[in-house]
Amino acid sequence: MAERLGKYTIILNSHPSVTGFAAVVGKTEGEGPLKDEFDFVFEDDTLGEASFEKAESALQKEAVTRALSKAGKTPDEVDFSLAGDLLNQCIGSSFGLRSLNMPFIGLYGACSTMALSLGLASMLVDCGAARVAVASTSSHFCSAERQFRLPLEYGGQRTPTSQRTATAAGASVVEKKQSGKPAVDAVTIGRITDLGIKDANNMGAAMAPAAANTIADTSSSPSDFDMILTGDLGKVGSRLLCELLQKDRGIDIESVHADCGLLLYDIEKQDVHAGGSGCGCGASVLNSYIMRRLESGELSRVLFVATGALMSPTSSLQGESIPSIAHAVLLSKPT
Numbered sequence: 001m002a003e004r005l006g007k008y009t010i011i012l013n014s015h016p017s018v019t020g021f022a023a024v025v026g027k028t029e030g031e032g033p034l035k036d037e038f039d040f041v042f043e044d045d046t047l048g049e050a051s052f053e054k055a056e057s058a059l060q061k062e063a064v065t066r067a068l069s070k071a072g073k074t075p076d077e078v079d080f081s082l083a084g085d086l087l088n089q090c091i092g093s094s095f096g097l098r099s100l101n102m103p104f105i106g107l108y109g110a111c112s113t114m115a116l117s118l119g120l121a122s123m124l125v126d127c128g129a130a131r132v133a134v135a136s137t138s139s140h141f142c143s144a145e146r147q148f149r150l151p152l153e154y155g156g157q158r159t160p161t162s163q164r165t166a167t168a169a170g171a172s173v174v175e176k177k178q179s180g181k182p183a184v185d186a187v188t189i190g191r192i193t194d195l196g197i198k199d200a201n202n203m204g205a206a207m208a209p210a211a212a213n214t215i216a217d218t219s220s221s222p223s224d225f226d227m228i229l230t231g232d233l234g235k236v237g238s239r240l241l242c243e244l245l246q247k248d249r250g251i252d253i254e255s256v257h258a259d260c261g262l263l264l265y266d267i268e269k270q271d272v273h274a275g276g277s278g279c280g281c282g283a284s285v286l287n288s289y290i291m292r293r294l295e296s297g298e299l300s301r302v303l304f305v306a307t308g309a310l311m312s313p314t315s316s317l318q319g320e321s322i323p324s325i326a327h328a329v330l331l332s333k334p335t
Contacts, residue, residue, distance in 0.1 A: 002126055006219035009188045009328075016125040017181035018118075018172045018331070020071025023288040024062045025280070026141070026167030028272075032265045037288040039066050045142065045167050052142035053087060057096030059169040059280075060085070060138035064097060067171035067287070068134065075100040079130040082117040084108050085138050085279050086165075087147060092138050102134065110308030111207075111232050112190070113137040114170060114283040115327040118304075119187035121174045122329070131175065138169035139278030148200060148313060161202040163234045163261060163277035170283025172291075180334045182294040185301075188328035190214040192310065196321045200311065203277055203322075204237020207307035210324040211237075212244040214305055215253065218328055222253045226299045229290065230326075231282030231306030232261040234275030260285035282306045294333050302331045 003011050022039045030041030040062065047055040060083065068075065081100070084107035085092035094106060109116035117135035124130040144165035145152055177183060193213050197206040211230055222228060233241055238259045245251040260282040261275035286304055293299040307326040316322075 002123065005186065006217070008217040009186055009219055010123065011186050012122055012126040012184055014126045015177045015183040015185055016122045016174050017176065017178040017183050018291060019175045019178055019181050020067040020073065020173035021171065021287040021291045022063050022066035022070060023168065023170045023284040024059055024066065025284050028270065029166055029168050029264060029284065032270060034264060034285065034289050037292065038284065052140050052146065053091065056085065056087065056092040056138050056140035056143050059140065060092055060096040060136055063138070063169035063171040064100065064134055064136050067173050071173035073132055073173060075102050078102040078132050078134050080105055080121065080124055080133045082107055082121050082133065083136045084113040084117065086110060086144050109325060109327065110310055111277060111279050111282065112306040112308030112325050112327050113279045114231065114286060115304055115306035115329050118172050118184065119189070119327055119329045122184035123187060125174050125176060133174045134171060135174065136169065136171035137279040137283045139165050139280035141165045141167045144278060158273055159201045160273055161204065161236050162273045163203060163232065163275050164265065164272040165278035166264060166276045166281040166284060168280030168284035170280065170287035172287055182291055182334060183332045184329060185332050186330040188214055188218050190326040192323050192325055194321055194323040198321050200316055202236065203309050204234045204274060205240055206309050206322040207324040207326065208233055208237040208240035208244060210326040211241050211305050211307050214326040214328050215245060216249050216251065218303065222251065222256050225256055225301045225303045227302045228253050228257050229302055229304050230259045232277040233259050233307060234261040234277060235267060236274045238262065263289065294331055297333045300333045304329045304331060
C-alpha cells in the first residue's frame with residue numbers, strides 16, 4: 001500500500017514494473033547522439049500523413065503499439081491508457097490512440113506529461129485499480145511551432161534561448177512487480193510555480209523554478225540517485241536549476257544532473273540552439289537510453305523530473321506569464 005514521504009512524495013511499496021517501453025523519433029532526433037537507442041527513426045517527419053498534427057498522432061500510436069508488443073500485451077488487455085500532448089485538446093493522443101479501443105485518461109501536463117502519466121499509471125497499478133496501464137506522450141516540431149509560435153513558412157529567426165521541440169514519442173507499460181524489469185518506487189506530484197517569465201522563447205527559465213521545487217519536495221538527497229534527469233530544461237534551464245537549488249536551498253545536484261534536452265541532440269553540431277524540448281523529448285530519452293540502462297543495472301536509481309510550461313497561445317497573447325510544473329518519478333533497477 002502506498003504511503004507518503006513528507007508532504008508531496010508518494011512511496012509505492014509494491015514497486016510496479018515497467019514491463020515494456022518504446023521510443024520513436026523523427027529524422028533530426030535520429031541524427032543525434034542517441035540515434036542507436038531508439039526503436040525506430042522516421043526519415044520523413046510527415047510519416048506519410050496529410051498534416052503534421054496527424055503525423056504526431058501516428059507517432060504516438062507507433063510508440064504505444066511497440067511498447068505493448070515488447071511487454072507481450074495487446075490493447076484489449078490494457079485497463080487504462082494515460083496520455084497527453086501539446087496540441088489543443090490533446091488531439092495528438094486522442095486521435096492517435098482512438099483505434100486501439102483502450103480505456104483512456106487524457107492528461108495535460110505540457111512537457112511534464114511523461115512523468116505525470118507514468119506516475120499516475122504506477123499509482124493505479126500499485127493500488128490494484130489496474131493490472132496493465134500504459135503511459136505515453138508525444139510532440140512534433142512542426143505542429144508545436146505552428147500552435148505556439150509562428151508557422152514555419154514565416155521563416156522567423158529563433159533566439160539563442162529557444163529550444164527545438166522534439167519530433168518524438170515514448171510509451172511505458174506498467175504492471176505489477178516483475179523480476180528483471182525496472183521498477184517505479186515513488187512519485188512526486190509537482191506544484192504550479194510562476195516567477196513571472198513571459199518569453200515563450202525561453203522555456204528553460206520559466207520551468208527551472210518548478211523543477212527546483214519538485215526536487216526539493218522529494219525529501220531526498222542528490223547522493224540518493226545515480227542521476228537526476230530533467231525532461232527538457234535545455235542549456236539555459238539546466239544552469240538556472242543548479243543555481244536555484246544551490247543558492248536558495250543549499251542543494252548541489254551538478255554531479256548527478258542530466259537533461260533530456262541536452263542528451264537528445266548535439267547542441268554544438270545540430271541547429272537546436274539551447275537544446276531540446278517538448279513532451280516527446282523526455283519521453284523518448286526515458287523510454288530508450290535510460291530504461292535500457294536501468295534494465296541492465298548500469299543505472300540503479302534515477303529521479304526523472306519532467307517539466308512543463310502550462311501556457312497556451314491565448315494566455316501569451318493576453319500578456320500572461322508562464323506558470324510551470326514539474327512531476328517526478330523515481331525509477332530503480334530490477335531486484
